[in-house]
Amino acid sequence: MSLLFKGREAQTSSLHKSWIMGCYFFVLTVFRQGVNSLGEMWRTPMASLMTILVLGLSLTLPATLYIVVKNVQQVSSGFSDAAEISLFVKDSMTEQQTQTLVKRLALYPEVEGVKLISKSKALEEFKRVSGFGQALDYLEENPLPNVVLVTPTSRYRKPQAAQQLLDKLEDEREVEFGKLDIEWLERLNALLSLLKESVVTIALLLLSAVILIIGNTIRLSIMDKKEEIQVLKLVGATNTFIHTPFIWTGVWYGIVGGLVAFMSVAMMLWWLESAVSMVAGVYQSSFVLQGLNGNELLTLLLLAVMLGFGGSFLSVHRYIKDIEPDKV
Amino acid sequence: MIKFDQVSKTYPGGHRALEKVSFELGNGELAFLTGHSGAGKSTLLKLISVMERPSAGRVFINGVDLNGVSNRQIPFVRRDIGIIFQNHRLLERYNVFDNVALPLVIEGMHHKHIAKRVHAALDKVGLLDKVRCQPSTLSGGEQQRVGIARAIVNSPPLLLADEPTGNLDPELSMEILRLFEDFNRHGTAVLIATHDLGLIARMKYRSLTLNHGRLSQDPLMEGQL
Numbered sequence: 001m002s003l004l005f006k007g008r009e010a011q012t013s014s015l016h017k018s019w020i021m022g023c024y025f026f027v028l029t030v031f032r033q034g035v036n037s038l039g040e041m042w043r044t045p046m047a048s049l050m051t052i053l054v055l056g057l058s059l060t061l062p063a064t065l066y067i068v069v070k071n072v073q074q075v076s077s078g079f080s081d082a083a084e085i086s087l088f089v090k091d092s093m094t095e096q097q098t099q100t101l102v103k104r105l106a107l108y109p110e111v112e113g114v115k116l117i118s119k120s121k122a123l124e125e126f127k128r129v130s131g132f133g134q135a136l137d138y139l140e141e142n143p144l145p146n147v148v149l150v151t152p153t154s155r156y157r158k159p160q161a162a163q164q165l166l167d168k169l170e171d172e173r174e175v176e177f178g179k180l181d182i183e184w185l186e187r188l189n190a191l192l193s194l195l196k197e198s199v200v201t202i203a204l205l206l207l208s209a210v211i212l213i214i215g216n217t218i219r220l221s222i223m224d225k226k227e228e229i230q231v232l233k234l235v236g237a238t239n240t241f242i243h244t245p246f247i248w249t250g251v252w253y254g255i256v257g258g259l260v261a262f263m264s265v266a267m268m269l270w271w272l273e274s275a276v277s278m279v280a281g282v283y284q285s286s287f288v289l290q291g292l293n294g295n296e297l298l299t300l301l302l303l304a305v306m307l308g309f310g311g312s313f314l315s316v317h318r319y320i321k322d323i324e325p326d327k328v
Numbered sequence: 329m330i331k332f333d334q335v336s337k338t339y340p341g342g343h344r345a346l347e348k349v350s351f352e353l354g355n356g357e358l359a360f361l362t363g364h365s366g367a368g369k370s371t372l373l374k375l376i377s378v379m380e381r382p383s384a385g386r387v388f389i390n391g392v393d394l395n396g397v398s399n400r401q402i403p404f405v406r407r408d409i410g411i412i413f414q415n416h417r418l419l420e421r422y423n424v425f426d427n428v429a430l431p432l433v434i435e436g437m438h439h440k441h442i443a444k445r446v447h448a449a450l451d452k453v454g455l456l457d458k459v460r461c462q463p464s465t466l467s468g469g470e471q472q473r474v475g476i477a478r479a480i481v482n483s484p485p486l487l488l489a490d491e492p493t494g495n496l497d498p499e500l501s502m503e504i505l506r507l508f509e510d511f512n513r514h515g516t517a518v519l520i521a522t523h524d525l526g527l528i529a530r531m532k533y534r535s536l537t538l539n540h541g542r543l544s545q546d547p548l549m550e551g552q553l
Contacts, residue, residue, distance in 0.1 A: 003397070003404040004390045005485055025436045231417050234377070235431045235478070236407035239400075325379050 030244050037248040051217045051253055056260025058210050059304060062203035063265045063292065069192070069199055071290055076188055085166055089146040090176045098146050101174045105150060110165050113151040119144045145176065159186050207307060210257070214250050214311030222246060222319045230325045243316045247309060254308025258301040265292060329355050329486060329517040330376060335385035337371050337541075345371040347541045348385070353519060358512040360528045361521040363538035369521040372538065373488050376519070377409055378402045389486065407435065410479030410516075414491035416471045418463040418478075424450070425459045428477045435482065449481040450474075453507060469500040476507060480516075487511060489520045493527065501527055 041048045089098050106114045122144045127136050156165045159182050166180045232242050269291045280287035330353040337346040345368045353359055361369050374380040375387050378394055387394045397405055418427050428449055432442045450456045453473040463471055472492060479487060493501035512518050528535050537544050
């Protein structure tokens with residue numbers, strides 16, 4: 001593309017005859033510059049290593065918090081039927097009346113399931129689990145009431161709705177009182193959402209730090225190559241041509257930093273695994289620590305690449321335009 | 329080829345580098361640009377390569393008004409001009425081949441064609457055997473010739489040289505000037521800024537003399553006035 005000499009076109013860029021070939025060569029050049037900038041990072045490993053490690057660690061923290069939230073959610077999802085209502089039946093009620101109550105409750109539209117725990121069954125279980133065993137045989141009569149366990153439908157499991165249902169159920173004349181053990185679940189949910197919020201906040205802070213770190217690294221690299229940029233401008237390089245290698249460097253930093261973050265998360269999980277399974281064992285639960293799956297790894301890398309691109313893009317557009325050949 | 333029409337350049341801060349300079353350099357002409365230090369030689373060359381814009385007046389290359397060239401188009405103007413510097417400005421990170429290939433890489437030329445042209449350019453300046461050397465291992469004269477090879481590798485119609493012989497002894501200077509004469513014989517217009525008056529005296533070419541920003545001797549222009 002000759003601006004001043006129309007006849008020169010054919011001489012220097014006879015290859016760019018068509019628009020499509022022009023695009024092809026542009027993409028080829030950009031790709032070649034990408035490989036070159038990776039090679040350059042490889043040739044100066046120490047300088048790149050520091051930046052990559054800082055990036056890796058900055059990305060590790062949000063990733064770790066994300067995993068914490070994910071695992072806590074996994075634990076708490078096991079408690080979805082915690083919104084169970086226990087109705088204690090009045091002692092004066094006969095077996096017949098209790099059965100009728102169960103049948104009536106089952107017809108409630110808000111109720112998904114009803115289960116009767118008779119006083120004798122409850123005593124048996126209590127004997128077995130509590131360890132008082134034979135001591136309970138000395139009791140003259142069974143002190144336990146009949147209990148009806150009511151599982152609300154999913155719509156009525158939310159704390160407030162469950163509370164309303166409880167009030168309604170307590171109005172049944174056979175019922176002494178009802179109990180809804182939901183407060184702790186509310187607290188857990190509140191804590192969980194607090195945790196999620198703080199993860200988002202911390203992630204935002206650290207991700208902006210990543211952009212600044214990459215931006216600054218690229219800025220130093222631009223200053224370091226000031227003379228080279230001047231010469232490039234003098235021999236007729238377009239801004240795109242000069243910018244591309246720096247943008248690529250940012251992108252490579254992002255990719256490698258993302259991989260470092262993934263590896264450190266994996267190592268941390270491996271380290272914690274035995275401790276977690278010990279705790280889970282104490283609670284007689286089969287809890288397995290969840291790591292990052294393939295999709296999440298991809299998301300992490302994509303995010304890192306975008307941050308790398310963003311940081312270098314900012315630097316390149318801020319600093320390269322100031323480097324002009326005449327200001328030596 | 330180059331036409332200056334009442335061109336003035338005042339730098340921020342009030343320094344007047346050029347005042348109402350008018351001249352014309354024909355197609356395929358070789359001319360010297362002389363004058364004392366600070367007379368405006370570098371400024372004049374910067375105006376041609378659009379490193380600076382004139383404060384007043386117009387600069388034409390091949391009939392195209394450079395005032396009408398946008399900042400985005402500047403790279404394409406520079407691709408038509410080969411520029412040679414006193415301190416040759418080679419990139420130390422790359423070897424001789426990559427340095428000379430730079431203008432072609434920028435144009436997105438295929439690497440097979442690049443190799444052919446780089447070898448041709450290095451052959452012209454007599455450095456074909458140094459193609460894989462690092463610039464720092466070459467002598468001053470050799471580095472200058474690599475710089476010249478880089479300027480001519482894409483056969484620009486116009487060559488600008490800013491003190492190309494400034495750091496060289498007379499013998500080497502003469503060698504470099506013979507190179508320029510050779511390019512000129514092949515139809516390239518050449519403008520050489522120098523304060524080496526002895527050199528100019530030995531060669532019968534037109535010379536433009538700047539004195540405190542004014543063009544003081546241009547026989548052709550005087551003839552017209």
